[in-house]
Amino acid sequence: MIGSRYRKHDILGFEERIDPASTALIIIDVQNDFALPQGVCGLVGDDISPVAPMIDRLKVLIAAARRANLLIIFMRTIYDDVVLSPTLAEQYARRGYPNSICLTGSHGAEFVEGIDPREAPNEIVLTKHRYSAFWGSAIDLFLRTNGIRSLVLAGVATEVCVESTARDAFFRDYQVVVPADCVGCYSEDRQKASLAVLARSFGILAPSADIIAAWQKLGNGPRNWQPESRAQRQLRTLGRKVDPEHTALLLVTGRSVVSPGASPAGIQDLAGHARRAGCFVVHAWPAASARQEDPTTGLEIVPCEGEQIVRYHRASAFADTQLEILLRSNCIRTLIVAGSETNIAVESTVREAFDRDYYAIVPEDCVHAPLSEHDLHASSLTTMRRHFADVIGSTRIRSSWAHAE
Secondary structure, eight states: OTTSOOOTTOOOOHHHHTOTTSEEEEEEOOBHHHHSTTSHHHHTTOOOTTHHHHHHHHHHHHHHHHHTTOEEEEEEEOOOGGGOOHHHHHHHHHHTOTTOSSOTTSGGGSBOTTOOOOSOTTEEEEEESSSSTTSSSSHHHHHHHTTOOEEEEEEEOIIIIIHHHHHHHHHTTOEEEEEGGGEEOSOHHHHHHHHHHHHHHTOEEEOHHHHHHHHHHHOOOOOTTSHHHHHHHSOOSHHHHTOGGGEEEEEEOOSSOOOTTOOTHHHHHHHHHHHHHTOEEEEEEETTOOOSBOTTTSOBOOOOTTOEEEEEOSSSTTTTSSHHHHHHHTTOOEEEEEEEOIIIIIHHHHHHHHHTTOEEEEEGGGEEOOGGGHHHHHHHHHHHHHHTOEEEOHHHHHHHHGGGO
């Protein structure tokens, strides 16, 4: 859970689940092409009659979210030709859509009257080009930046864009709440089926009145999206950054031979301190290597019981691996990266960790590179220190853990 104490096996109460401080209301595709009789869906024969009463209820929910000072994100779909894939174009052709749907600048792409966002720091408009709001948009960035852990999803169509967004939100470890009376589609059967799937596997359903009542009961207070709250969540000291409760040590095994004078003993020592302090430890091995021996040093790197192994296929240990899932699942905020090679696997992983909003730390005496790349090793440390990570001696990290061992 973002910004909260690690409680993997807790079952949240309803009020805690929709706490206004850490909840965002996501309005999905309430646009004229989906909701009005003269919109594309109405013109091709979809029964849009359930949508209008749903929108009336949604307006009440939005007003309540504004009173509660929630973060509100308005998602709009744009399906211009430049972002229309062959599979999606075929889907729309089979439905009889004339020249796609929700085109830039068209009346059909505009939000339905009364759903328009306001000029406010907590109201955001984002554009998507697929059913799920998480595909090709910056929504996840906005949510994690603002300390959001729960999403209230409303809009159209229930079994398509709402459900697709709910599934992806769940897969990204957000709590999902669906106000069943504030989502709509063009078929009662599809509506019931989708709500049943959502309630069983991806979140909870609740009447919008219950959500509104809970927000009113909880009252106003600090919200995670507010600058003051974001500042309070920042980890400003080394001790807070490397708190074992939210810190992982990533031991990267490179593909080439490092300088003969480079000693891996420091890495082993750092790993031992991390284990005793209770840090989460992950080993990143090249996918092509079937050995538990580090080809950079000849030293065996043997994971302890419970430590995870990630097989990486590119320069970064994040690229097409389970690393992100492991870190999110264990509420990691800080990633300490040690191993080899400094200017390739280590730096690539650190850059991506930074862009994914982890605190990155590089123990400069615990990363190595081949002798022929000594200048690149030094340059890499300089670049990481300047832009992406705290580059410090491992002694400082071990000292911060001393009280936890």
